[in-house]
Amino acid sequence: GEGVSPETIAALDVSNHSAHWRRTQDFMAIVAPLFQSAEAPDPLALQRRLVGELTALWARTPPQGPVIVAGSTGSRGTTALFMQAVARLPQGALVLPGFDFDLPGTVWDGLGDALTAEDHPQYRFRRLLDTLDRGPGDVRPWVATQAPCPARNRLISLSLRPAPVTDQWLTEGQHLTDLDQATDKMTLIEAPTPRAEALAIALILREAASTDRTAALITPDRNLARLVTVALERWGILPDDSAGRPLALSPPGRLLRHVAALFGRRMTAEALLAVLKHPLTAAGAGRGDHLRLTRALELKLRRYGPAFPTVAVVAEWAAKQPDPLALAWSAWLGQALAGVETVATRPLADHVAHHLALTEALARGQGGADASALWAQKSGEAALVVMQELQREAPHGGNLTAFDYRDLFEAVLDQGTVRDDVLAHPRILIWGSLEARVQGAELVILGGLDDGTWPQLPPPDPWLNRQMRLQAGLLLPERRIGLAAHDYQQAVAAAEVVLSRAVRDADAETVPSRWLNRLTNLLGGLPMQGGPAALVAMQARGARWLRLAAALETPTTAQPPAPRPAPR
Known part of the structure; x- marks a missing residue:
């Protein structure tokens, strides 16, 4: 290009x-x-x-x-x-x-x-x-x-000066006499964990929904977006997520992944129960009986084992049950799961056919004749398209082991996204940085402001270094960082802005986004203009939301510990 x-x-x-x-x-x-x-x-x-x-x-x-x-x-x-x-x-x-x-x-x-x-x-x-x-x-x-706030635009413009001329913070910073006005509608959330960050953001969005304001979370971090969506469910709020939902995390996608995970390995109790308890398994008229028997089987497996239940173990358990439906149910389950543990290297077409037949058999349930619930709604339609495409291309796939097929299927499924036919909240929005370029909201939350997340770090180029790319007229790796910086500069110019990050993720401490670092360092270095006080006020507003988030998850009554076993 x-x-x-x-x-x-x-x-x-x-x-x-x-x-x-x-x-x-x-x-x-x-x-x-x-x-x-x-x-x-x-x-x-x-x-x-x-x-x-x-x-x-x-x-x-x-x-x-x-x-x-x-x-x-x-x-x-x-x-x-x-x-x-x-x-x-x-x-x-x-x-x-x-x-x-x-x-x-x-x-x-x-x-x-x-x-x-x-x-x-x-x-x-x-x-x-x-x-x-x-x-x-x-x-x-x-x-x-x-x-909305020209004073903030001047502050952000100064904070983003190129590295060779950041000495202008000293010369031009002294002219920023309106820092109170620039930061009055800015909040800085520095959460201890991504979960706390998501819950604080969800509380802000909930307040916006209750006051009929349009609020948008802008983040390239899909994990954060999903955490916020889950947190909003407790108040019955479904945000309008422009990215949709990964097909692999939709109900049909989860069931297809659970079934693929059964091939070629010993059946574990967890894997068996994950399939049996899935909402789309036995989704017809016999769903109630299926759940009752599944729960009884779960109690048996969790209390007495074995860790690797076989079809024979399930049949033996069913023979001892007073429920007259247990034997027929175990026979149906044994017939459906026959041969899954012994799947070996075979043509891709055989893998796909077995995968599709087993998933539909589980969806029909015992005595069922219809698996339409599996392919219903947009998520089901998208999953069916994936399976049909695999069937069409399978003759060219050669022979695969069960593990290779599972990896291939999950890689294909991960590429799909779906937007279900569910009426989302019209004023609570989740955008990626691309969608945010052409839209606006009264309240904008910039989430996931950690280096490596926003902006994402450019991958190393093994073919041409930066100087060679420049000589050839190719784009430099920093181009994406510059585009992300442009998105940040546009988004932070909204009427009311929340800047949010997590101090630590699941692995280690995070590094603040370079733009957030620049902003806090600039404010901290302008004591005569009230910069440190403005920064403290931003952090105090964020700390309030973090306290509310912590209180929301604090139990109202203390749960006494269970009595210690005291054998006589």
């Missing part, structure tokens, strides 16, 4: 680099002809070609009506070419999102070096303006509406 040819990579000067990069360059020269011999261009190359043809067409016959590009930063080469073509039209216009009018001209001038400025939120605008032979002064506000 950047229009960089293999010849450009081959021409890179690597004389001042280690021998590893020379070997990489030689290897890329070997594989380059394979890509050039392709009959059809890849999607990115096709897009760039189409933009070039459209630009040439507009140069010959400009469109008569207005052409507007809105909401794009032009971060990719093909997008930037299209925006340049629109900007040169007689009635073309670019509407730039989140343009920083508080950034001084000297800082704009310093954004030209990609190695030091790529991670700045305004770098892409500087590069776009350079291609148009324009400057920041040529960009005008497109509406006369004032920002």
Whole structure:
């Protein structure tokens, strides 16, 4: 998408680099002809070609009506070419999102070096303006509406200055005399755990729902989004999650995963009970009898074992039960589970057929003739599509072990998401950073502000280092950090903002997001302007929500410990 040819990579000067990069360059020269011999261009190359043809067409016959590009930063080469073509039209216009009018001209001038400025939120605008032979002064506000809090915008703009010029915090920070106004509607939550963070966020969203305000949680952390969704269930609030729900975590997805986990291994009590107690198992008219027998079997297994129940163990247990349905139920279960432990290497088509047949048999239940509940609603339809696609492609899959099939199936299932036909709360929203670019809310919560989560750290590039990518005209790894910084700068400009993070995750202590670190350090270094007091006030507002979250999970009455066993 950047229009960089293999010849450009081959021409890179690597004389001042280690021998590893020379070997990489030689290897890329070997594989380059394979890509050039392709009959059809890849999607990115096709897009760039189409933009070039459209630009040439507009140069010959400009469109008569207005052409507007809105909401794009032009971060990719093909997008930037299209925006340049629109900007040169007689009635073309670019509407730039989140343009920083508080950034001084000297800082704009310093954004030209990609190695030091790529991670700045305004770098892409500087590069776009350079291609148009324009400057920041040529960009005008497109509406006369004032920002919700101009003082906060100035504070955030100063906190995000490029690293080489952070000394401007001292020179320009003394002019920030309105820090109280800038931080009055800002809250900082530093929770001890992700669970506490999610519960505090859920309490804030619940209060917003009770006061008829629109509130949005913006986070790239899907685990945090799920924790908040679960916490809101206690008040009957279902947030409108733009990302939907992973198909693997939907009811049909869970049952399919539980069944796949049975293949080729000894049956454990936990695995058997997970399948039997699933809401979609025996979902028909006999669900009540099925649950009664399942609970009786669970009591037996948990009290007396064995840890690895077999079909014979279940049949022996059923023969001793006073319930007249137990024998028939155990026979149905034994027939359904026959052979799952002995599944070995076999064709993928056989794995899929067995998986589908067993899952539908469990969904029908004893004496049932219909497994439609398994494939009902959008989650069931999506799961059925996955199974049908696997069936269609299975003849090309070769032979797989039971463990390889399980890994393959879970990898395919993890790629799907689904939005169920459930009426979500119209004012309680969960967005990713991408969806938040084109929407707004009265209250915005920026969750998961930890380095590595927001922003996500760029992966290492084993083929080209940063200097080589810059010479070739490729995007630097810091591009994604810069885009995430732009999303942060836009979101934090809302009327009321909550900044949230967890001090520790499941493994170790976390590192605050670099943007949050910059903000707190800037405020802490402006005592004459009231910065430390403003920071303490932000933290106090966050601590209040953490106390409420802790109180919500504190038992109202103490549970006395069980008497210690005292054998005589």
